Amino acid sequence: MIRVLVVDDSTFMRHALVSMLEQDPEIKVVDTARDGQDALDKVSRLDIDVITLDVEMPRLDGLETLKQIMKTNPLPVLMVSSLTESGAVSTLKALEYGAQDFIPKTQSNDRDAFGEDLRRKVKAIARRKSIIRLKYHHHAAPQPAPAHAAPRQTPPVCSAASACKGPRDLVVIGVSTGGPPVVQKILSALPASLPACVLIAQHMPATFTGPFAKRLDSVSQLSVTEAVDGDKLKNGHAYVCPGGKHIGVRLRGSLPEVSVTEEPKDALYKPTVNVLMETAGMIMGRRVLGVMLTGMGSDGVDGARVLREKGGCLIAQNEASCVVYGMPKAVVDANLANLVLDADEIASAIITTVKG
Structure with missing residues (x-):
């Protein structure tokens, strides 16, 4: 079961994301958060596999929230971004800061296609949880590494x-x-x-x-x-x-x-x-x-x-x-x-x- 935290300042969007994610029996939304500060509180308390994170929010925006998550409790994050140019710039920064992928909000006009893409992306990045924990481990507060997570080995290659x-x-x-x-x-x-x-x-x-x-x-x-x-x-x-x-x-x-x-x-x-x-x-x-x-x-x-x-x-x-x-x-x-x-x-x- 993939445990998801949905973070968005819009009540409508939170409800929409939850209902779309939970159409897949392998996904469970364990909680929602209305802004970045609320999200950080919940990340510290809950067992979460993936976070969907709005880019633009009051109190603490998506980028600052993401930075804090990757420092203290690194997890796979899917950015939910607006299709404006500023939304694009922020999203590209988020990918640099450690977000695994993004999904643009205007895709939500076609609810079925958006929901399918959302579920597929959440399931894909959930597989990265142990690798992200290892990668950001030296930045983060000590976390026990999952038992199955092996150190990354690069296979030998010819020149x-x-x-x-x-x-x-x-x-x-x-x-x-x-x-x-x-x-x-x-x-x-x-x-x-x-x-x-x-x-x-x-x-x-x-x-x-x-x-x-x-x-x-x-x-x-x-x-x-x-x-x-x-x-x-x-x-x-x-x-x-x-x-x-x-x-x-x-x-x-x-x-x-x-x-x-x-x-x-x-x-x-x-x-x-x-x-x-x-x-x-x-x-x-x-x-x-x-x-x-x-x-x-x-x-x-x-x-x-x-x-x-x-x-x-x-x-x-x-x-x-x-x-x-x-x-x-x-x-x-x-x-x-x-x-x-x-x-x-x-x-x-x-x-x-x-x-x-």
């Missing part, structure tokens, strides 16, 4: 140079749940002189991708912008796909360029990683390095297959460092990954492979 021969001048990154902090970690470790262009398909609402690109640009030596259809592939530059659209590569004459399109309109995810990996593989073949990061589901595995068939190379994030080991697992299980690496090792593997 990037032998597994993925370079040079390669295009890096394509597919990512979903838990992605923003990992993408930030990787991009901030890449040099301005990187002899490659980077394209990123992150599952994210349209109002979030602009602030996400700005955030990445502020912490990275690369230039990072939200992609526009027809952008040139420039070394030392990274493009984030706008939410609600797809990013890929196409030819203009004999030169490849960035494609931003609404097709396929029926794709389950917008952006879909399949379009990015498939078009990159078809157009640029051996010049592509694909990177599959944390995410729910299997989006990208079909595109990754094309990328590998055309001579592209693929790095998958390992299970221990993923918030959700779904998308990378799909490519590993399909024997498409040249390398399986911890999040901390991916930037140096990109640099080695790109330079060849």
